Amino acid sequence: MYIIEEEDTEIILMDFNTAYFAARDHKSKVLYHKDCVISETVFNELRHHLSGLSKKLFVIDMKNVVSYSPRIFSELEDNPCNVVFTNIEHGKIRQMLEEDLKARRWTTEEHIMYVEEHDKEKVNNLYQQNVRKREIIRIIKKTVSDKGIYILESSGLYSNCYVDIKKLFMDVKEYYYIMFSLAEMSKEKIDEYSIDAFVSSSKNGAIIANILGRLLDIKEIHLIGVGPRYSLELGNPLDCLKEGKRYAYVFDFLCTGTELKIVNALIHAKRAYLKYAVGVARYGRGDENSLFAIETLVNTEDMSIGYKIAGDTELLT
Amino acid sequence: MCEYMKIACIAKMEDKYKGAFRAMVDAYSPKLSPRIIDNDAVYTLHDFEHHCIHIYEIISYVLFDQDIVYDDSKGLDQRELLLLNYAVLFHDISMSVSLDNTREKHSIKSAEYIQSEYDRPDSSLRARSTLNNIEIKALKEIVKAHSDVKDTSIRPENNGLNAPGLMEEYNTKYGNKIIRTKFLAGVLRLADELDVSVDRLGTGGLESELEELENKIRRLKKDYEGNKDQIERLTRYTESYPHWKRLRLISTVKRNDEEDDLIKLVIDDDYVTKCLDEGQTEQAIAHELIDVYDKVEQSLQECIKLAFNTRTVKKYVPVKKIEIATKIEKLKKEFENLKGIRMLPQSTDTEEKNIVNTDISSVQNNEPQVIDQALEEELCKEIGKRNLIKFGHFLLTDKYCARDWIDTQEIVETKKILNDMVKSVVKHIELKQYKGYTIVGIDLVGSLLASGIAFSLQAPLSYVVSEKNSEFSGKQEKEIPEELGKIILITDAIVTYDTVHRIIEKYSWNDNVGAIYTIFYRRSDTLDDNVPYIQKTFCISNRFKAELFEKEKCEYKKEQCIAMNRKMAIDFKRKGDGYENSGAKF
Numbered sequence: 001m002y003i004i005e006e007e008d009t010e011i012i013l014m015d016f017n018t019a020y021f022a023a024r025d026h027k028s029k030v031l032y033h034k035d036c037v038i039s040e041t042v043f044n045e046l047r048h049h050l051s052g053l054s055k056k057l058f059v060i061d062m063k064n065v066v067s068y069s070p071r072i073f074s075e076l077e078d079n080p081c082n083v084v085f086t087n088i089e090h091g092k093i094r095q096m097l098e099e100d101l102k103a104r105r106w107t108t109e110e111h112i113m114y115v116e117e118h119d120k121e122k123v124n125n126l127y128q129q130n131v132r133k134r135e136i137i138r139i140i141k142k143t144v145s146d147k148g149i150y151i152l153e154s155s156g157l158y159s160n161c162y163v164d165i166k167k168l169f170m171d172v173k174e175y176y177y178i179m180f181s182l183a184e185m186s187k188e189k190i191d192e193y194s195i196d197a198f199v200s201s202s203k204n205g206a207i208i209a210n211i212l213g214r215l216l217d218i219k220e221i222h223l224i225g226v227g228p229r230y231s232l233e234l235g236n237p238l239d240c241l242k243e244g245k246r247y248a249y250v251f252d253f254l255c256t257g258t259e260l261k262i263v264n265a266l267i268h269a270k271r272a273y274l275k276y277a278v279g280v281a282r283y284g285r286g287d288e289n290s291l292f293a294i295e296t297l298v299n300t301e302d303m304s305i306g307y308k309i310a311g312d313t314e315l316l317t
Numbered sequence: 318m319c320e321y322m323k324i325a326c327i328a329k330m331e332d333k334y335k336g337a338f339r340a341m342v343d344a345y346s347p348k349l350s351p352r353i354i355d356n357d358a359v360y361t362l363h364d365f366e367h368h369c370i371h372i373y374e375i376i377s378y379v380l381f382d383q384d385i386v387y388d389d390s391k392g393l394d395q396r397e398l399l400l401l402n403y404a405v406l407f408h409d410i411s412m413s414v415s416l417d418n419t420r421e422k423h424s425i426k427s428a429e430y431i432q433s434e435y436d437r438p439d440s441s442l443r444a445r446s447t448l449n450n451i452e453i454k455a456l457k458e459i460v461k462a463h464s465d466v467k468d469t470s471i472r473p474e475n476n477g478l479n480a481p482g483l484m485e486e487y488n489t490k491y492g493n494k495i496i497r498t499k500f501l502a503g504v505l506r507l508a509d510e511l512d513v514s515v516d517r518l519g520t521g522g523l524e525s526e527l528e529e530l531e532n533k534i535r536r537l538k539k540d541y542e543g544n545k546d547q548i549e550r551l552t553r554y555t556e557s558y559p560h561w562k563r564l565r566l567i568s569t570v571k572r573n574d575e576e577d578d579l580i581k582l583v584i585d586d587d588y589v590t591k592c593l594d595e596g597q598t599e600q601a602i603a604h605e606l607i608d609v610y611d612k613v614e615q616s617l618q619e620c621i622k623l624a625f626n627t628r629t630v631k632k633y634v635p636v637k638k639i640e641i642a643t644k645i646e647k648l649k650k651e652f653e654n655l656k657g658i659r660m661l662p663q664s665t666d667t668e669e670k671n672i673v674n675t676d677i678s679s680v681q682n683n684e685p686q687v688i689d690q691a692l693e694e695e696l697c698k699e700i701g702k703r704n705l706i707k708f709g710h711f712l713l714t715d716k717y718c719a720r721d722w723i724d725t726q727e728i729v730e731t732k733k734i735l736n737d738m739v740k741s742v743v744k745h746i747e748l749k750q751y752k753g754y755t756i757v758g759i760d761l762v763g764s765l766l767a768s769g770i771a772f773s774l775q776a777p778l779s780y781v782v783s784e785k786n787s788e789f790s791g792k793q794e795k796e797i798p799e800e801l802g803k804i805i806l807i808t809d810a811i812v813t814y815d816t817v818h819r820i821i822e823k824y825s826w827n828d829n830v831g832a833i834y835t836i837f838y839r840r841s842d843t844l845d846d847n848v849p850y851i852q853k854t855f856c857i858s859n860r861f862k863a864e865l866f867e868k869e870k871c872e873y874k875k876e877q878c879i880a881m882n883r884k885m886a887i888d889f890k891r892k893g894d895g896y897e898n899s900g901a902k903f
Contacts, residue, residue: 023772023775027743030772037484040623041626043627069499069627070486070495071497071627075628150793151792166780166794166798169778170755170777172777202794204794211769214769219730219732220730240730
């Protein structure tokens with residue numbers, strides 16, 4: 001199971017874990033779905049995880065859960081662990097849980113179900129700090145290198161940190177979590193803008209676009225030679241970009257947006273549209289005006305890494 | 318009282334439900350197919366007196382733990398029990414003579430029949446079954462899931478016990494309890510599969526009828542001309558005959574008295590002895606038996622995994638394993654040998670049969686073997702249709718140029734082909750049991766393929782940049798994580814192995830690389846075949862040979878080479894207050 005650990009609490013995201021185990025069991029077709037149905041397989045993993053004696057508080061996050069196999073949660077009635085259900089968004093789920101868990105005296109309030117009052121307070125405190133985003137920040141921060149001065153090859157500027165998304169792919173569960181979060185974040189906009197294909201301009205961007213394309217069933221195009229070092233093939237007519245189509249730019253880390261601007265220009269030159277840009281992280285707070293929507297999971301301000309850019313290395317020392 | 322009413326799963330229903338059930342049996346059992354031979358195939362009996370009653374008995378005395386499953390507080394709800402009994406009655410009704418009785422979709426057809434009957438206001442099902450609309454839907458899902466639908470448009474993950482309909486919620490009419498449709502479907506499915514004994518075959522008269530058919534075909538074949546159509550038609554009748562004969566080997570199915578979790582397929586030793594006397598061997602009979610055993614075993618394990626997997630319902634069906642029971646030692650030994658062989662990892666899926674299970678030491682013609690011949694065909698057609706081979710002059714290595722170039726990027730940007738390639742490579746990696754490997758892509762196309770493979774396998778992923786693309790790649794793109802461990806390399810095309818070799822040498826990966834997968838292996842007559850990595854290489858296609866020219870001998874001369882795949886890099890460096898273009902590099 002994928003667990004988010006916070007001191008003496010473990011948070012279990014049922015929607016992500018359901019997607020993860022479904023991807024494990026059905027390799028050939030893994031599509032992202034917002035609505036989550038907890039299968040017995042996933043529940044068995046959960047039950048196994050909760051089966052040991054532990055003083056920890058287990059928070060079962062039911063965000064996006066719309067259904068589950070009948071009566072499976074009744075098997076938790078005899079479990080000695082401290083469990084709180086949170087993010088119960090659907091009345092039907094609340095009803096099912098109330099029916100399944102009759103032995104202990106559960107209190108149900110709006111989105112949360114608990115036995116002990118102090119557990120509820122603990123969970124509310126945690127969730128006020130956006131647990132899911134904190135986990136994303138923790139994962140991305142691990143990829144940050146900050147022991148030198150780095151050249152940003154697209155723009156020719158320098159920075160004191162480097163967000164090396166390539167490192168992310170070495171931890172399977174973490175990159176799965178990031179990709180799942182990206183799919184969740186971008187799905188609505190992709191549907192709203194009727195995106196025809198993803199476009200990427202670097203290898204990390206290409207990998208992210210490829211996986212996101214699998215999850216959301218969207219085609220991808222990779223404009224090699226745009227970034228990080230600009231190098232186009234002689235006479236490349238960019239036939240892959242089609243007139244009238246709507247594209248979304250996918251990236252790993254957006255700093256000054258040089259590659260994004262080049263891609264935008266190339267797309268416009270082919271009389272197509274760049275409607276949306278989505279990626280893992282960006283420099284700054286991300287509230288600048290833009291001709292199109294740009295969304296990232298985190299920004300450098302969120303990560304508190306003191307990210308700076310400058311045109312001269314001396315300004316960073 | 319009719320004898321079937323005494324069978325436990327029927328007898329344990331409340332009286333009010335027994336009455337309704339009996340009314341359904343009276344109304345619908347005559348419709349169940351009594352025929353064996355129809356529609357050009359030989360079927361075993363699907364009638365009430367044989368097949369349905371056997372299933373009720375199997376459910377009651379082989380599968381269910383009778384102390385728990387009928388318990389008022391811990392067992393099945395009465396409505397669930399009623400639904401299960403109805404499901405047994407109706408599950409094969411589409412095999413009836415009055416309907417289109419094809420086997421491939423009979424489970425769907427049976428469900429459709431249930432709905433059509435319920436929709437008729439004057440039908441017995443509507444008037445007397447006591448089921449409401451919701452329970453009818455649950456019944457349909459149970460019936461549908463009892464057999465996989467033989468339809469290629471339905472994916473395995475949506476078929477049988479994986480059917481999405483089994484995840485829907487249906488509540489009982491009284492008590493508003495959720496009906497455990499998946500569990501009930503699993504019970505029916507397994508019990509249906511376990512009805513494999515000789516009793517399924519009806520009377521001996523039918524056996525002699527089929528034997529007579531076989532003799533007739535033999536006589537007709539002697540007199541071939543003019544009887545070709547007739548032979549063809551009659552031959553179809555006997556296609557199921559071997560299956561029918563296999564059932565003759567099993568006298569009964571029962572649960573072991575001492576071990577509660579064991580089902581025994583009791584062999585008819587007298588019949589086996591008769592076969593041995595007639596010239597058959599123990600080995601041949603064991604081969605017949607293993608086919609029956611395999612089907613039942615597979616069904617049992619599937620049900621345990623998908624339908625009997627919650628703590629509550631696990632107790633209802635405690636069975637975990639199946640064995641054969643025979644006193645003929647030699648037959649038992651032959652059977653166990655075959656069982657042992659079949660437990661080795663093998664391809665049984667039709668798609669996997671297309672994947673060549675390559676023994677690393679048996680590379681043919683000194684070329685990597687193709688891992689999926691059907692995919693190779695598809696790929697070649699696509700290349701031809703879309704003109705993805707470009708002809709001209711192309712840079713290959715610092716020593717060679719090529720006369721043609723396959724647009725591999727266009728191939729991986731075609732979603733269907735990319736997905737098929739990923740699927741094939743993933744299946745092959747699993748077949749070869751490469752576990753704990755990092756998937757490493759070479760350059761962009763290799764990385765795209767690698768990302769799909771790694772994501773499917775839930776394996777770590779990285780990529781490397783080849784020397785020829787190094788100049789055009791960012792610094793951090795060229796760095797690789799320190800601890801990659803065991804590696805599977807993924808690339809788009811191998812011609813000279815130069816790229817792969819340089820990467821392996823650069824990172825000292827000689828002992829780390831377990832396998833190399835490439836879309837194209839493009840052999841050239843110019844080059845020596847004796848390459849060290851060829852034994853570890855697997856490809857999707859090896860059909861496109863490469864025509865190479867040494868640069869030194871190239872007509873277009875080394876310095877004036879105007880290859881179509883040259884890149885132009887533009888470097889900007891700051892000098893003083895303005896930018897200086899360091900010039901375009903070729």
